[in-house]
Amino acid sequence: MNAHSSQPGLRPEANEAPESGIVEVFNYGRHRDGLIPLWVGEGDLPTPSFIGEAAAAGIAAGETFYTYQRGIPELRAAIARYHERLYGGAFDPERFFVTSGGMPAIQIALRMVSGVGDEVIVPTPAWPNFAAAVEVGGAKAVEVPMHFGNAGWTLDLDRFFGAVTPRTKALFLNSPCNPTGWTATREELITIRDFARKRGLWIIADEVYTRFVYEGERSPSFYDVADPEDRILYVNTLSKNWAMTGWRVGWLAAPPAYGQVIENLIQYSSSGTPRFLQRAGVAALDQGEDFIAFQRERAIACRTIVCDALEATGRVRFHRPPGAFYLFFSVDGESDTRKLGLRLVDEANVGLAPGDAFGRAGAGFMRMCYLRNPGQVAEATTRLVDWLKR
Numbered sequence: 354m355n356a357h358s359s360q361p362g363l364r365p366e367a368n369e370a371p372e373s374g375i376v377e378v379f380n381y382g383r384h385r386d387g388l389i390p391l392w393v394g395e396g397d398l399p400t401p402s403f404i405g406e407a408a409a410a411g412i413a414a415g416e417t418f419y420t421y422q423r424g425i426p427e428l429r430a431a432i433a434r435y436h437e438r439l440y441g442g443a444f445d446p447e448r449f450f451v452t453s454g455g456m457p458a459i460q461i462a463l464r465m466v467s468g469v470g471d472e473v474i475v476p477t478p479a480w481p482n483f484a485a486a487v488e489v490g491g492a493k494a495v496e497v498p499m500h501f502g503n504a505g506w507t508l509d510l511d512r513f514f515g516a517v518t519p520r521t522k523a524l525f526l527n528s529p530c531n532p533t534g535w536t537a538t539r540e541e542l543i544t545i546r547d548f549a550r551k552r553g554l555w556i557i558a559d560e561v562y563t564r565f566v567y568e569g570e571r572s573p574s575f576y577d578v579a580d581p582e583d584r585i586l587y588v589n590t591l592s593k594n595w596a597m598t599g600w601r602v603g604w605l606a607a608p609p610a611y612g613q614v615i616e617n618l619i620q621y622s623s624s625g626t627p628r629f630l631q632r633a634g635v636a637a638l639d640q641g642e643d644f645i646a647f648q649r650e651r652a653i654a655c656r657t658i659v660c661d662a663l664e665a666t667g668r669v670r671f672h673r674p675p676g677a678f679y680l681f682f683s684v685d686g687e688s689d690t691r692k693l694g695l696r697l698v699d700e701a702n703v704g705l706a707p708g709d710a711f712g713r714a715g716a717g718f719m720r721m722c723y724l725r726n727p728g729q730v731a732e733a734t735t736r737l738v739d740w741l742k743r
């Protein structure tokens with residue numbers, strides 16, 4: 354529900370765009386002395402200096418003019434090389450379209466496939482921006498709640514497919530998932546691929562956390578099971594792997610046949626990503642593997658710190674996330690997590706995001722981002738444990 358009142362003369366979709374459910378607690382606590390902020394989806398490390406230097410060199414070289422809508426050829430080639438290393442096989446640079454972040458990649462994917470009167474199916478809990486972007490575009494986001502049980506979070510595929518109607522244009526799948534860490538298996542991806550093929554549906558595959566897994570190099574991907582011509586739009590970003598959330602550079606991958614359409618949609622939205630930022634992208638993709646490994650080690654260490662300590666209290670329920678870098682947990686006896694978020698600011702000096710911001714299925718849960726310096730995560734955990742013991 355929107356707290357703000359509608360403004361006359363605007364499209365209903367604009368008036369009804371929801372406020373981020375994380376912002377309330379963030380605004381409440383952002384200036385607290387000593388608060389440990391674990392509410393937003395980013396780590397505490399600055400962007401590695403070699404990436405910044407590549408951008409600075411681009412500026413020094415005068416790369417400040419309009420540029421290719423699809424992205425500079427050097428970055429598209431670097432993205433293709435990165436995919437070849439990660440997934441094996443050959444990748445055509447013509448598949449890749451540079452966007453001003455993962456969110457704009459989602460926007461363009463949605464502008465391609467859904468509009469007024471259409472539906473897009475979204476398993477929840479999910480990062481809220483996706484459903485909001487569907488609805489701002491005039492389509493309807495249809496939530497399919499995932500199940501939380503002894504096996505952790507699971508997606509009932511019959512239920513997922515059962516939500517499809519003649520209006521459905523696309524299935525959204527974020528794996529590994531923000532906020533639950535749920536990660537689709539290869540078999541699940543095959544089943545979804547087959548269903549989408551049979552029904553002529555698009556898949557929007559948000560794999561931005563694929564490198565944040567706790568076993569192996571990356572999570573199972575649609576790239577493992579799909580053909581290059583399948584109706585799959587892949588969303589990705591430099592934000593998470595290379596600590597570049599503020600840079601706003603990402604990419605969309607699609608069959609090259611859609612290239613002109615995507616170019617046009619980029620033209621009429623951002624009109625391209627600054628060339629010097631794209632230089633930073635080339636450096637990140639070509640030279641950033643050690644940094645990714647370092648971040649993954651941190652995530653592994655922090656997951657252990659948080660999970661071991663909270664588990665020992667016996668007062669919280671969660672499943673160790675197999676992917677991403679969030680703990681999504683409920684606290685016994687606390688159902689109003691919006692209020693709980695505010696109380697934890699006052700009573701524990703820790704900033705967490707309320708789970709109902711991630712859809713109805715997230716009600717009763719809190720999300721903690723633990724991709725930080727392990728000492729600070731340990732301190733935040735101690736504060737939470739002390740609070741739970743009160």
Ligand SMILES: Cc1ncc(COP(=O)(O)O)c(C=O)c1O
Nearest residue numbers: 394454455456480531561590592
């Ligand atoms: C699942 C998911 N997709 C996409 C994004 C967008 O990333 P960006 O910062 O590049 O817009 C995020 C950011 O939190 C995310 O969690």
